[in-house]
Amino acid sequence: MILDNIKNIKIMDINLENNNYIITLPVKQSFLQDIDEFYFTLKERYSNNEIRLHSSLLKTLEDFNIYNLTFSFNDHIQSFLENEIWDLYINRVKEEDLMKRRINSNYDNNRFQTIVLSDRKKMFYPYTTKKGKISFRMNHYFLYTQFETVSLTEQEVHFSGYFNFPPLYKTNDYEINNLKLIIKTNTSEEEIEVPVEQFKREDLDEKYEGNENLLQCGIKGNFIVPQQLNLEKRVFLKFYLEMTYTENNKHLTMRSARIRVSHFGEYPIKNIFNYQGEKAKLVIKPTKESKYLSFQLAKYNFKNEVIKRARTKWVRIRRGKTLKKAYKAAFYLLGKLPVRKRSVIFESFLGKQYSDSPRAIYEYMLDNPLGYDMYWSVDRRHIKHFKSKDVKTIRRFSIKWLLLMARAEYWVTNSRLPLWIPKPKHTTYVQTWHGTPLKRLAADMDEVHMPGTNTVKYKKNFLKEASKWDYLVSPNAYSTEIFKRAFEFDRKIIESGYPRNDFLINSNKEKMINDIKKLSNLPLDKKVILYAPTWRDNQFYAKGKYKFDLQMDIERMREELGEEYIIVLRLHYLVAENLDLTGFEGFVYDFSFHEDIRELYLIADLLITDYSSVFFDYANLKRPMLFYVYDIEDYRDNLRGFYFDFESKAPGPLVKTTDEIISTVKEIDNQGFHPIEITEAFYNKFCYLEDGNASKRVVEEVFHN
Numbered sequence: 001m002i003l004d005n006i007k008n009i010k011i012m013d014i015n016l017e018n019n020n021y022i023i024t025l026p027v028k029q030s031f032l033q034d035i036d037e038f039y040f041t042l043k044e045r046y047s048n049n050e051i052r053l054h055s056s057l058l059k060t061l062e063d064f065n066i067y068n069l070t071f072s073f074n075d076h077i078q079s080f081l082e083n084e085i086w087d088l089y090i091n092r093v094k095e096e097d098l099m100k101r102r103i104n105s106n107y108d109n110n111r112f113q114t115i116v117l118s119d120r121k122k123m124f125y126p127y128t129t130k131k132g133k134i135s136f137r138m139n140h141y142f143l144y145t146q147f148e149t150v151s152l153t154e155q156e157v158h159f160s161g162y163f164n165f166p167p168l169y170k171t172n173d174y175e176i177n178n179l180k181l182i183i184k185t186n187t188s189e190e191e192i193e194v195p196v197e198q199f200k201r202e203d204l205d206e207k208y209e210g211n212e213n214l215l216q217c218g219i220k221g222n223f224i225v226p227q228q229l230n231l232e233k234r235v236f237l238k239f240y241l242e243m244t245y246t247e248n249n250k251h252l253t254m255r256s257a258r259i260r261v262s263h264f265g266e267y268p269i270k271n272i273f274n275y276q277g278e279k280a281k282l283v284i285k286p287t288k289e290s291k292y293l294s295f296q297l298a299k300y301n302f303k304n305e306v307i308k309r310a311r312t313k314w315v316r317i318r319r320g321k322t323l324k325k326a327y328k329a330a331f332y333l334l335g336k337l338p339v340r341k342r343s344v345i346f347e348s349f350l351g352k353q354y355s356d357s358p359r360a361i362y363e364y365m366l367d368n369p370l371g372y373d374m375y376w377s378v379d380r381r382h383i384k385h386f387k388s389k390d391v392k393t394i395r396r397f398s399i400k401w402l403l404l405m406a407r408a409e410y411w412v413t414n415s416r417l418p419l420w421i422p423k424p425k426h427t428t429y430v431q432t433w434h435g436t437p438l439k440r441l442a443a444d445m446d447e448v449h450m451p452g453t454n455t456v457k458y459k460k461n462f463l464k465e466a467s468k469w470d471y472l473v474s475p476n477a478y479s480t481e482i483f484k485r486a487f488e489f490d491r492k493i494i495e496s497g498y499p500r501n502d503f504l505i506n507s508n509k510e511k512m513i514n515d516i517k518k519l520s521n522l523p524l525d526k527k528v529i530l531y532a533p534t535w536r537d538n539q540f541y542a543k544g545k546y547k548f549d550l551q552m553d554i555e556r557m558r559e560e561l562g563e564e565y566i567i568v569l570r571l572h573y574l575v576a577e578n579l580d581l582t583g584f585e586g587f588v589y590d591f592s593f594h595e596d597i598r599e600l601y602l603i604a605d606l607l608i609t610d611y612s613s614v615f616f617d618y619a620n621l622k623r624p625m626l627f628y629v630y631d632i633e634d635y636r637d638n639l640r641g642f643y644f645d646f647e648s649k650a651p652g653p654l655v656k657t658t659d660e661i662i663s664t665v666k667e668i669d670n671q672g673f674h675p676i677e678i679t680e681a682f683y684n685k686f687c688y689l690e691d692g693n694a695s696k697r698v699v700e701e702v703f704h705n
Contacts, residue, residue, distance in 0.1 A: 355500075
């Protein structure tokens with residue numbers, strides 16, 4: 001056994017014997033020092049359900065203990081049927097502290113270790129998550145495909161890999177008639193079909209005993225880069241496997257999910273060649289997170305290539321520590337220069353949006369001019385959202401931004417600025433924040449699960465940033481009390497209501513609602529459900545980039561509600577997900593990048609959310625809302641915790657399944673919504689200051705003085 005291939009808490013192997021899973025896992029001895037006990041569990045992702053695994057020490061290799069972890073599928077079949085996804089953890093206990101850690105995958109073909117429930121048309125299998133962890137899942141039958149090799153000769157692409165349709169390997173009820181590769185492009189509705197050849201995979205047959213049909217799971221083929229594509233804009237190709245098969249004398253067709261590629265291939269593959277009389281560039285690589293096979297074909301432009309390489313090098317330099325130190329020093333020195341009187345820098349959500357309370361304050365100051373010179377700090381990746389606005393913008397972290405920011409008299413923002421930015425003595429920092437707190441904040445958090453930090457570091461950095469604020473805007477007395485404690489804030493709190501909600505009070509008119517729908521290309525004859533969930537601290541790709549799984553059966557919702565409703569989806573600004581809503585056009589609209597959620601509140605007939613503070617704002621409209629809280633136990637007990645009894649005091653019903661969402665929406669349709677019964681106490685506690693004049697109160701307090 002090669003020790004170089006052994007990594008701490010990264011599985012070495014998974015075996016399946018008589019419906020018993022056996023997992024071989026190395027754990028460093030130092031990882032287990034100074035703890036009282038440790039054990040392994042399968043934890044259901046969206047609840048507190050856990051299954052404790054039996055573990056035994058198999059052997060010791062230098063400083064690694066090699067353990068066998070086992071669990072019986074048959075002993076827990078009902079739990080697996082009721083809960084879809086199970087994540088594998090190592091749990092370490094020290095005194096009263098429990099430290100949980102996900103187990104890493106070895107990226108092997110673990111899906112072949114599948115248990116098939118033929119009577120239910122379901123299967124239970126291990127798989128590798130986007131973040132490289134090992135999990136188990138109960139799912140309906142589906143076809144999975146992975147390419148292990150992809151190569152390019154001139155314009156001819158060669159591929160090989162395998163397909164995985166577990167019922168084929170576990171029963172004799174299926175016979176494959178034909179396989180073909182389906183190629184889709186972003187520029188045409190037409191699909192391209194490529195023949196696929198099956199071949200024997202003795203290596204898999206030997207590894208996964210008892211699955212004699214695995215011999216036939218190998219696939220290979222080749223194709224010429226599709227001709228007659230229009231390269232006026234970049235062309236993307238996506239790949240799927242289509243299987244025609246016979247089940248009990250019935251001829252059926254099944255298409256796989258988008259084809260993935262092996263993590264161990266050498267990518268990207270690039271080639272420049274003559275295409276339709278012009279030079280073209282082809283790039284073959286996996287997508288960043290899911291490792292889907294991606295082809296990008298575009299016209300070759302030598303000048304653009306040189307600029308792109310230079311830009312890539314500059315980005316590396318710009319994000320490096322050396323430049324950050326130089327920037328900080330320059331900012332500090334420029335901050336010693338005389339202040340630019342009556343200058344204000346506005347920023348919303350890290351420069352990504354023209355929105356929220358900074359926008360409301362800015363627009364009030366435009367309508368009621370006080371002679372201030374006003375700028376918007378904008379993330380370079382989101383500058384396009386500001387081009388249609390008549391606002392003065394400066395690129396965040398540019399030289400111009402550095403010169404203006406360091407000498408500005410006022411900063412107005414709704415989220416934390418980078419900690420390295422020193423606040424000059426002449427600058428007044430107005431922090432509007434961005435929500436009434438339900439989830440515990442900063443110093444009130446017991447444990448932090450975010451990437452790139454820990455509990456002590458997170459609190460220290462947060463409070464250091466909060467110490468720079470001169471004013472903090474609060475929507476109500478409840479929030480004021482929490483802000484003072486959680487942010488350890490002892491300066492001026494402006495208890496004014498949220499400026500961003502002035503729009504809801506002043507613009508809640510039918511003409512405005514219809515105008516927004518028309519501009520957004522939404523149907524006027526359908527009611528709107530706004531789904532606006534928050535992010536989960538422990539589900540992330542990287543620092544500041546959180547993932548989100550849409551835990552709704554959209555197909556069922558379209559069947560039951562599609563005649564009367566559409567869904568407008570608005571993900572949190574920290575969520576990095578690009579959801580694939582193919583097939584649901586006309587029913588689901590992704591407005592995650594819409595500039596300001598205030599317009600979506602106004603057009604929504606009903607709000608679905610979870611633990612996001614959006615419901616405090618939406619309550620001003622006194623319209624129905626419901627709370628889709630499929631993971632409430634985990635969120636409440638493990639991630640954040642709540643400031644009040646959310647389950648009994650939420651201004652709407654709590655639901656955990658798609659069926660409950662559908663039935664609740666239909667109940668509201670049939671019986672109406674009674675805001676006085678549900679929301680009056682809530683409204684009086686949280687919305688009593690929202691009268692359309694919050695911006696005026698903030699401006700009078702900060703800028704008139």
